[in-house]
Amino acid sequence: MTQAYVFTSHGGPETEALLELPDQPEPGPGQLLVAVRAAGVNPFDHKLRTGFQLPGAPPTQFPAVFGGEVAGVVQAVGPDVTGFAVGDAVFGSAVTGGYIESTLVPAAVAAHKPDALSFTDAATLPVAAATAYDGVNQLDLPKGATLLITGIGGGVGVAAAQIAVARGLRVVGTASAGKKEFVESLGATHVTPGPDVAARVRAVAPDGIDAVYDLVGGAALEAVAELVEDRTKLITAGDYATVTRLGGQPVQRLRNAEVLDRVAELAVSGALRPYVTRTFPLERAGEALRAVEEGHAQGKIVIEIGA
Known part of the structure; x- marks a missing residue:
């Protein structure tokens, strides 16, 4: 058996269980097959x-395991997989959930973890x-x-700000007043x-604003859309319906x-700091989700699993 944090039906936190x-x-x-050592927590999880x-x-x-991004150690390799072996430290996108002790990861969306980078x-x-x-x-x-980034204080926003600054862009970001100092530490206004x-x-x-990278959606996206005339420069990572109505586009993943190799290189070089601000064990995954769902997260929250 393997321990996992799941939701048993669609609804609120009452549907969650270990x-x-x-x-x-x-x-x-x-x-x-990857033994999970750490799993990232994202807004998409509770959505x-x-x-x-x-x-x-x-x-x-149902039950559906929360989470989609993991880092861990390869336990088994499926047919037709090359470049990976049992015992390799890897990170990637899981197809059977992330808040779990062991999960399946397509090799096409997995990469070797650099030694200089922790699992977390x-x-x-x-x-x-x-x-x-x-x-x-x-x-x-x-x-x-x-570049204007709405919701800059969360995991995607923090990474986008650093990547943009490293490319010589000026970054402006919206976030609660309590995150002002943190946002400015990223090199953003x-x-x-x-x-x-x-x-x-x-x-x-x-x-003027040359582009908007939205990470909030809804009214927050509508409120800043007017700042860009070229709507190809209006993108969102979540609210596809609103951005399409406004003439913009979803992020093309x-x-x-x-x-994955490229962002790992950026992290190792120091150009992209993960900014993990809190970690939780698997048995407290619900607390990790609440921090993200209620908008209290600053930077990235990670669930640590296993040895």
Whole structure:
């Protein structure tokens, strides 16, 4: 049996439970069986619990294990997999959940963990950092351009800010007043969200905003959309319906090993600090989720599992 933190139906936190599940099956073609050492916590995790589904995704099967980004050690290698062996330290996107002691990871979305990177830090890269990297690449802004990131204080925002600053972009970010010092430590200009946020952004960026990378959605996205005339430069990592209505685009995720290798290189070089601000054991995964779901997270939260 393997221990996992799951949701047993769509709904609120009352649907969550720590359960013993049957061991994962042997990995199929193109898969790795990975003993999880750390799992990143993302807003997408609790959104799935409430019933959100990506277009074309199959119906959720219950109990459903939370989480999608992991770092751990290869336990078994499926047919047709090359470049990985039992005992390798890896990180990647899991197909059978992340808040679990053992999970299946497609080799195509896995990469070798550099020795200089801890399992905890590596677990922040497959979803949060890779999403940030893909979005900044998609915007393709020239050096000196100004990028606005809404919700800059979370895992994707923190990574996107650092990647953008490293490329010579000026970054403005919205976050609660309590995160001002943290946002400024990333090299970004802090702006509080809420009513008249567009006016506050204009005040700190009088030459204009060249692109918006949204990580909040809804009214927060609508409030800043007017700041960019070229709507190809308006992207979101979550609220696909709103951004499409406004003429923008979702972040185009590449989901490949090349991106994982690149963000790992950035992390090892120091250009991308994972900013893991809190860790929780698996039995306290619910607390980790609440911190993210209630908007209290600053930086990245990780669940540590196993040895």
